Amino acid sequence: MELIFEKSVKGRRGFRFGNSDVPTHAQVPSKYARKDEAPLPEVSELDVVRHYTHLSQRNFSIDTHFYPLGSCTMKYNPKFTETVARLAGFADLHPLLPQLATGEKLTQGALQVLYELEQWMCEMTGFSAFTLQPLAGAHGELTGIMLMAAYHKAKGNAKKKYVIIPDSAHGTNPASAAVAGYETISIPSNKNGGMDVEALKSVVNDEVAGLMMTVPSTYGVFEPNIDEIAELIHSIDGIMYYDGANLNAVLGRCRPGDLGFDVMHINTHKTFTTPHGGGGPGSGPVGVNAKLEKFLPISRVIKKSDGAYALNYEYPDSIGYIASFYGNFALLVRAYAYMLMLGKEGLQETADHAVLNANYITAKLKGPYKLCFDRLCMHESVFSAGLQAQRGVHAIDIAKFLIDQQIHPPTVYFPISVSEAIMIEPTETESKQTMDHFVQKMIEADELSKTNPLVFKEFPKTMPISRPDEVKAARDVKTSFFLPDAT
Numbered sequence: 001m002e003l004i005f006e007k008s009v010k011g012r013r014g015f016r017f018g019n020s021d022v023p024t025h026a027q028v029p030s031k032y033a034r035k036d037e038a039p040l041p042e043v044s045e046l047d048v049v050r051h052y053t054h055l056s057q058r059n060f061s062i063d064t065h066f067y068p069l070g071s072c073t074m075k076y077n078p079k080f081t082e083t084v085a086r087l088a089g090f091a092d093l094h095p096l097l098p099q100l101a102t103g104e105k106l107t108q109g110a111l112q113v114l115y116e117l118e119q120w121m122c123e124m125t126g127f128s129a130f131t132l133q134p135l136a137g138a139h140g141e142l143t144g145i146m147l148m149a150a151y152h153k154a155k156g157n158a159k160k161k162y163v164i165i166p167d168s169a170h171g172t173n174p175a176s177a178a179v180a181g182y183e184t185i186s187i188p189s190n191k192n193g194g195m196d197v198e199a200l201k202s203v204v205n206d207e208v209a210g211l212m213m214t215v216p217s218t219y220g221v222f223e224p225n226i227d228e229i230a231e232l233i234h235s236i237d238g239i240m241y242y243d244g245a246n247l248n249a250v251l252g253r254c255r256p257g258d259l260g261f262d263v264m265h266i267n268t269h270k271t272f273t274t275p276h277g278g279g280g281p282g283s284g285p286v287g288v289n290a291k292l293e294k295f296l297p298i299s300r301v302i303k304k305s306d307g308a309y310a311l312n313y314e315y316p317d318s319i320g321y322i323a324s325f326y327g328n329f330a331l332l333v334r335a336y337a338y339m340l341m342l343g344k345e346g347l348q349e350t351a352d353h354a355v356l357n358a359n360y361i362t363a364k365l366k367g368p369y370k371l372c373f374d375r376l377c378m379h380e381s382v383f384s385a386g387l388q389a390q391r392g393v394h395a396i397d398i399a400k401f402l403i404d405q406q407i408h409p410p411t412v413y414f415p416i417s418v419s420e421a422i423m424i425e426p427t428e429t430e431s432k433q434t435m436d437h438f439v440q441k442m443i444e445a446d447e448l449s450k451t452n453p454l455v456f457k458e459f460p461k462t463m464p465i466s467r468p469d470e471v472k473a474a475r476d477v478k479t480s481f482f483l484p485d486a487t
């Protein structure tokens with residue numbers, strides 16, 4: 001690498017790092033060379049720093065404000081686990097270190113972290129083995145359904161072609177089952193938000209490969225009939241899948257493996273501290289019981305008789321590779337550090353506070369807003385803005401009102417089976433003051449919907465863009481570079 005001084009487009013002097021091995025302009029065949037100079041902006045370092053700093057200040061994050069999104073909630077992201085993930089011994093480890101394959105000295109620490117994390121996850125969930133490789137919750141689901149398919153193939157269960165999914169499941173569940181090649185059957189919920197067991201009985205037959213349940217469901221409630229459901233599915237040699245993305249609701253209080261489930265995934269980027277958003281990063285470890293263990297993806301971390309750790313690829317029945325290397329390692333380090341930091345009691349308290357906080361908000365809001373299922377909720381609860389909608393103020397309008405109050409809107413219009421849905425998860429780490437402030441703003445929104453419903457159409461007033469066409473904005477992203485003083 002050498003420093004090259006050059007005259008820049010507009011005649012100002014600049015310099016860049018150059019590499020003499022890279023072909024220069026003169027070596028590019030003329031038919032590919034551009035005729036005009038590229039219209040690149042020319043800006044000083046200070047302008048660039050200010051531009052990005054201003055952009056970062058516009059970012060909404062849990063470091064700045066309350067974020068009570070339901071379902072895909074960003075939970076606790078302590079700075080401590082960030083520090084651990086950045087330790088050179090972890091961060092500078094290259095996945096192609098030759099020792100990784102043979103488990104020799106340089107990677108022993110990393111392999112030990114993975115091995116112990118798997119053991120702890122087994123302990124927490126009641127399963128016999130885990131793979132930490134899936135790169136997101138949905139990827140964990142796909143892995144789990146592939147394990148289900150491998151199980152049926154190995155047993156010669158040739159007729160299996162359906163996966164049953166209640167309407168209270170997360171939206172990724174039917175998508176994952178379909179990607180894995182299954183057709184899905186939807187089961188409606190009963191009036192308490194549980195699965196309609198009679199409807200389930202009417203569709204269970206030899207062609208059913210398994211059932212995927214989100215627990216607690218996306219209505220934020222626990223399924224009281226799990227035993228009966230598991231028995232029914234196992235009676236036709238089906239596999240019970242537990243979507244445990246929001247394990248924070250039950251951590252240390254109950255174990256999916258003890259409830260009759262055969263396979264589950266966890267979202268480490270929700271329950272175990274990695275900040276996520278905008279599509280990543282994620283990590284969806286999958287746990288299984290003895291029925292499915294031999295089908296787990298390779299490689300697997302093992303501890304040899306001499307105490308050394310290694311990656312093992314010798315599993316003839318494995319579904320094979322589902323990720324390059326061994327998953328999102330830095331997320332797994334954060335999860336490990338978080339578990340060490342909290343310990344057994346601390347993890348149990350996580351669940352206690354998640355449930356307490358959600359029930360606190362539910363109790364405070366269930367007058368002004370219609371609560372979907374009036375029963376104890378788990379980590380989140382679902383309201384409907386049906387009453388407000390009669391005044392012309394819809395869930396989306398309340399969400400836009402909250403933006404002006406510097407509160408991230410809750411999840412709206414999901415679950416889709418609830419009209420004008422508003423789904424709220426405060427998470428385990430919010431203070432009473434923060435939750436009271438949120439409750440007060442939600443009550444203000446309700447009051448305002450009675451006195452001045454039309455004003456809602458103007459919200460948000462404090463944002464650079466007020467009401468974009470959200471679908472178009474997501475599909476037709478404009479990332480043009482502009483400076484505050486640009487004309």
Ligand SMILES: *Cc1c(COP(=O)(O)O)cnc(C)c1O
Binds near residue numbers: 246267284
């Ligand atoms: C977030 C979530 C998922 C999907 O996880 P991703 O990492 O976004 O793929 C699946 N199920 C439930 C219940 C979730 O909350």
